[in-house]
Amino acid sequence: MTDNIKIHEGEAEFHVPAAGKPCKTWFKVFGDLSNGKQRPLVTLHGGPGVTHEYQLALVDLVSTYGIPVIVYDQIGNGKSTHLPEKNGDGSFWTEELFCDELDNLLKHLGIQDDYDLFGQSWGGMLAARFATKQPKGLNKLIISNSPASMELWVKAANKLRSQLPQEIQDALTKHEKAGTTDSKEYEEATQYFYDLHVIRLKPMPEEVQRSFESITEDPTVYMTMNGPNEFHIIGTLKNWSVVDDLHKIAVSTLLLNGRYDEAQDEVVMPYFQNISKVKWFQFSESSHLPQWEERERYMEVVGEFLINQCLRM
Template sequence: MPVPVTEGFAPLSVPGAGKPCQTYYKIFGEVKSGVTPLIALHGGPGATMNYLLSLADLAEPPYDIPVVLYDQVGCGGSTLLPEKAGDVDFWTVQLFVDEFHNLMKHIGIETYDVLGHSWGSMLGLEIAVRQPTGLRRLILSSGLASMKLWEEATRKLLNTLPPDVVETINKHERAGTFDSPEYAEAMVAYNQQFVCRLDPYPPEVLATFKALEDPTVYGTMEGPSEFTITGSLKTWNITPQLPKITVPVLITNGAYDEAADSVIAPVWKALPRVKWYTFPDSSHMAQWEERAKFMQVIAGYVKLE
């Protein structure tokens, strides 16, 4: 019997939006099946659920874990707000925390596990430090605890690329010519090493890269690139709040990941109930690069007694 797939929109009240908003979501499996559903938080900020669609594997036998994916407001199938580009007072972490809980209430989910990828892991941590009663387990996939550590790690990785690629990227970053075809071509070399090492990229990954061409959310909160952080998240650092997390945590990353060990190590050091798995043949998208193994690791963790 095929796994049921449900799509819908959750009405979302966003102060300051100036119009009604909604969150587009997709559910694989039955959230009322008695198995704790896994809620996936995509990266960016400003990406889409597309590149996490491989997680639907978890809803299939033998795992049978209900999976909820959604596009965060401002991107994908959710309400777009291009008129809010550059508005740092609008695009806040709290906006996305509130959206998450609004979605849980709309769907009727009271107990859940969270998997956050990249920026989604930051959001997952922000949810966890607030100690919601429904959170059972937290998975930080290719995540980070401090934007300063992230910037240091990604800049270090950039400098391992061929000198001509590094110089091209640095030249355009100094000039602010981020829309240059030459800059885009040089960034491909970075992405192929540290973001997704598959060739060709899965269509779902390409769809998310396309969505990130809209700078509304990513440009406002992060900046022009993975290693030049100028947005409102530049000073983000959740390390001091980590002791507030009371649920078990799983860390995952790839051996070639731009989310290097150093960027998530504060979580490992701060929490008593934390596990860590590194995918040996992956960069930032182990959910595609080592798809079967990724599902085994995640399912094994959420099914622990």
């Protein structure tokens, strides 16, 4: 996949006074940022609290369309600076922190005046928030499998949960009430939901598995901002919404979700209703990770959107 692709890996120093120690953002660039042929695509991973690995499918865009792709681990995750001492500190783990980190990385790479932005799940939430600030160098935005508000996300998740076998529902409810969401029975019941609505591929791609395992290795960010899983949201994002600010997004936007996605249609609908230049595409055989479940079609949809000069409605 990457045999003939130029690859550059590095770290960007990221000054965070509240961290109490030096911080860095690890990144990897696939393709040549200096060739000027195609605008670079900066990708924001989900979680919050997973890692860049599951975004590596997007490297297909380099070989097929010549689009440079940048992946990175957000602070607290993967190869970037970890801060386990900030576990539970909701005043530290904010979307402002991650927006500042993105801005810092763009400047470090020297692309702050000309780039496209891709965000998946939490990454799409973050990308949307960043775009509402109308950064001057942002040209196109892709929001993939992302809620416009956590209220809508939880409502949709509970609807999907109500369709699970009764014994699975009972196991989830029992452990949530008892505060034993770290039990094996609860993890197995949660996995049943994930197999239907997060990724339907069997076996799970190695890159996706590694990203999921990162939460177990360091749960700081995920547990503080989200909670134990995708439908039991008790972290600082539980009241998050970008709906009221979506009208501020001025760039052409591609909105993506899957038929079986946790991000059901009603969850992403506000993006479609409130962003002035937007196109929505749904993947009919996918859940939350169509970049793996329908990889070839996904890259075609994303690639064509990025290389075309205007948004065809």
